Amino acid sequence: MSGVDLVLGIDCSTTAAKAVVWDCEGRALSMGRAPMKHTAPKPGWGEQDPVDWWRATSDAIGQACRQIAPSRLAAIAITHQRETFACLDEAGYALRPAMLWLDTRATAEVAEHGSEEVHRITGKPPNTATSWYKLLWLKSRERKVLESAHKVVDVHTYLVNRLTGEWQTSYGSVDPLGVLDLETFELHGGLIDALGLQKHHFGEVHAPGTVVGALRANVAEDLGLNPGLPVVAGLGDGQSAGLGVGIVRPGQAYLNLGTGIVSGSFAADYRTDRSFRTMAGGLPGSYLTETFFGGGTYNITWFVDRFSDIPSGAFGLGVIPEQILESAAAGLPIGADGLIALPYLTGSLTPYWDSNARGVFFGLTGRHGKAHVYRAILEGLSMEQRLSTTGAEAATGSVTKTFRIMGGGSRSPLWCQMLADMLHRPVEVASEPEATCLGAAMLAASATGLHDGIAEAAEAMSHAGRLYEPDPVAGDKYDRVFDVYKDIYPALRDHFRRLKDVANDIA
Numbered sequence: 111m112s113g114v115d116l117v118l119g120i121d122c123s124t125t126a127a128k129a130v131v132w133d134c135e136g137r138a139l140s141m142g143r144a145p146m147k148h149t150a151p152k153p154g155w156g157e158q159d160p161v162d163w164w165r166a167t168s169d170a171i172g173q174a175c176r177q178i179a180p181s182r183l184a185a186i187a188i189t190h191q192r193e194t195f196a197c198l199d200e201a202g203y204a205l206r207p208a209m210l211w212l213d214t215r216a217t218a219e220v221a222e223h224g225s226e227e228v229h230r231i232t233g234k235p236p237n238t239a240t241s242w243y244k245l246l247w248l249k250s251r252e253r254k255v256l257e258s259a260h261k262v263v264d265v266h267t268y269l270v271n272r273l274t275g276e277w278q279t280s281y282g283s284v285d286p287l288g289v290l291d292l293e294t295f296e297l298h299g300g301l302i303d304a305l306g307l308q309k310h311h312f313g314e315v316h317a318p319g320t321v322v323g324a325l326r327a328n329v330a331e332d333l334g335l336n337p338g339l340p341v342v343a344g345l346g347d348g349q350s351a352g353l354g355v356g357i358v359r360p361g362q363a364y365l366n367l368g369t370g371i372v373s374g375s376f377a378a379d380y381r382t383d384r385s386f387r388t389m390a391g392g393l394p395g396s397y398l399t400e401t402f403f404g405g406g407t408y409n410i411t412w413f414v415d416r417f418s419d420i421p422s423g424a425f426g427l428g429v430i431p432e433q434i435l436e437s438a439a440a441g442l443p444i445g446a447d448g449l450i451a452l453p454y455l456t457g458s459l460t461p462y463w464d465s466n467a468r469g470v471f472f473g474l475t476g477r478h479g480k481a482h483v484y485r486a487i488l489e490g491l492s493m494e495q496r497l498s499t500t501g502a503e504a505a506t507g508s509v510t511k512t513f514r515i516m517g518g519g520s521r522s523p524l525w526c527q528m529l530a531d532m533l534h535r536p537v538e539v540a541s542e543p544e545a546t547c548l549g550a551a552m553l554a555a556s557a558t559g560l561h562d563g564i565a566e567a568a569e570a571m572s573h574a575g576r577l578y579e580p581d582p583v584a585g586d587k588y589d590r591v592f593d594v595y596k597d598i599y600p601a602l603r604d605h606f607r608r609l610k611d612v613a614n615d616i617a
Contacts, residue, residue, distance in 0.1 A: 116182045117560065118174065119551035120167055121544070122190045122265050123347060124148060124158075124210065124369065127166035129174040130544050131183070132551040134560050136571030138544060142173025148210055154465075156210035160196040163208075163265055164272045171333050185340040186273065186325070187554035189546050190265035192286035192346035193241045197248070197259040202271065205255045209244050211286070212370075212404055214457055214465045216243040219250070223304075231301065233285075233292040233380070233388030233397075237463045239404070242288030245305050256306055262287075266344055267313035273341050274323030279313035280343035282390040290315075292388060292397070293380050316343045317394040319553040319564050342550075342557040345392055348372045348400060350549030353392030355514040355540040356572035358565045363510040365529070365537070366546075367519025370456075371406035371495060374398035375502070375510050385461045385501035392549060393564055399506060401498035404456040407518050409469070409487050412455060418480055432522070438481035439488065440524050444587040446482045448473045451490035452598055461501045462599060466606040472598055488525050492532040493588075493595045499533060514574065516540040526576075531584040532592070541575035548572070 116139065121128045124146070131140045144166035148158040175183070193211035196204045220243050224236020234240045241264075248256050256262075263271070266283035270276060281295040289305075289312065291298040297309045316322055320343045330337040344350060352364040352374045363375040374389065377397040382388055386399045410432065414420070420431035427434075439446075452470035471486065503509050512535060519525050520539045530537045542548050552567040561567035 114182060114184045116178060117184050117551045117554035118186045119547040119554065120186065120188045121347065121547040122163050122167050122188065122269060124191045127170045128544065128547055129170035130547045131174050131178050132548065134555060134570065136542060136548060136573060140174045140177035142170035144169035154214040156213040157207035158210055160204045160208050160268055163268060167269055168333060175334055180335045183335065183339060184558040184560055185342050185554035187342040187550040188266050188269050188344040189347050189350035189550040190283065192348060193239050195241050195262060195264055195287060196268060197255050198261045198263060199258060200260040205258055206252065211239055212456060213244060214238040216247040217465050219243040219246040229382055231291050231298055232288050233382050234288055235384045235387060235463050237459055238465045239459060240288035241286065242301060249305055259311060262307065262311050263313060270322060270341055273325055273329055275326055276323040277313045278322035279315060280318045280345060281315045282318045282345035282349050284312060284315055285390045286346050292390065295390065318343050318345050318392055319394065319557050321557050340558060342554045344550045344553055347546045348374060349389055349392050349398055351516060351546040352398055353552055353568055354545035354549030354572060355516055356568045358393055358568050360508065361511045363513050365513045365515045367515060367517040368406055369408050370402060370404045371491060372400060372402045373495065373499065374400040375508065381506060383505035385505045387460065399502055401460040401502055403459050403494055405453050406491065409453045409455055409491065413483060413487060435481060435484040436522060436524050439485035442481060442485050444584060445591045446486040446489060447477065449478050449482050449486040450595055451486040453487060453490040453494055460498045464603065466610045467599065468606055470598065488528055492528045493592050495529065496532050496592060497596060511535065513537045514540050516543065516545040526578045530578040530580040532588045534580050534585050536580065537578045539575040541573040
């Protein structure tokens with residue numbers, strides 16, 4: 111097929127940039143990927159060099175687009191790691207390393223400035239992920255950075271500027287920074303004033319799916335693309351993932367089993383509650399009521415890397431350690447022989463919003479081995495999702511009928527069935543593993559007329575995969591384990607705070 115019939119979706123995440131070329135039916139024709147690193151100069155910090163965002167993105171674009179005729183591309187759209195931001199000088203260079211979404215240094219600022227009013231305006235309960243509190247940290251501790259800043263940019267704004275020369279973004283991309291009035295989808299002057307900044311310090315805000323610029327000639331030449339290619343306003347990665355699996359109606363929810371575990375339910379109206387955070391949705395004017403806990407597959411990776419002692423390709427089987435551990439864990443009974451894992455290695459977001467929370471293995475005995483620990487981690491993550499889901503549903507009065515799952519964890523049959531049993535409802539695996547990138551492609555396809563609208567693009571380009579039905583017998587057993595699980599954090603809440611204070615004092 112020839113003509114202008116393809117779109118390029120870019121996903122600049124915490125660990126890598128990916129670029130995927132899609133056709134109008136949601137089929138991935140080619141892909142490029144380039145890794146990135148981040149650093150933790152102090153406990154609880156997370157930083158990255160913004161130059162790496164562009165280096166990795168341009169590398170990924172080059173890999174993907176060398177495999178197709180550039181003349182077939184209709185547009186580019188970007189999705190990205192959400193709360194991550196950088197402060198830039200007039201030349202576009204970072205005044206300090208970017209602060210990542212997972213950075214938890216701003217605990218004092220959350221305690222001092224977090225309020226019901228800020229929650230009402232932004233849709234975000236006070237928490238260290240929201241960038242506004244980290245910007246307050248900069249104002250207090252690195253004041254010259256903010257005073258010297260020409261722009262404060264999310265990853266989307268930064269990349270759009272490198273591609274087009276324009277300081278443009280979408281309200282779905284700037285929303286996670288915590289400076290947007292979610293009822294009006296406009297930058298909020300009062301929140302920005304509190305930082306000592308003005309609205310012009312941020313990118314100009316547009317609805318997702320709006321053309322925000324054209325590819326500069328010199329950049330096009332470097333990337334091997336056509337100059338003037340439209341660049342379309344995208345979304346943060348969570349919202350983009352929801353769009354990428356077709357979540358555009360009430361009663362639908364996505365569940366992204368990634369480094370952080372994110373679930374978002376479609377909502378046509380704006381509402382707030384501490385049991386979820388409200389995000390701008392992929393359809394202009396819509397919302398996602400979202401649960402999020404940062405220690406998702408990170409808990410699994412941590413255990414495998416630090417304690418499994420199983421090398422990749424062990425025993426000449428050509429399998430990864432997770433597959434070996436999953437096979438062993440699948441043979442264990444529900445409840446992992448009395449072992450429960452509290453998966454708070456990176457603290458707790460919904461529903462507790464406690465950056466002092468930490469991981470716990472409860473019920474550990476001498477009979478427990480690696481397979482028990484692995485199963486307990488999967489069950490702990492599943493129970494945490496149930497805790498978040500049921501809390502959000504109780505607050506909104508809206509019940510999710512099915513979950514569409516994506517992310518690295520969706521490749522685990524044990525975990526997918528566990529979630530269906532734990533939640534007592536079907537879970538459906540998205541057929542496209544790069545759903546986050548696909549959501550951006552849907553916006554590009556809609557903006558350039560390849561589809562009649564965003565909802566139509568989502569309908570045409572998203573597809574379902576394997577369905578896991580809940581097992582009532584297993585569900586009843588998980589109910590009993592969950593009844594214990596839900597009481598562990600409340601019993602330890604004060605002890606987590608005390609432990610942090612002691613650790614800081616004796617360090």
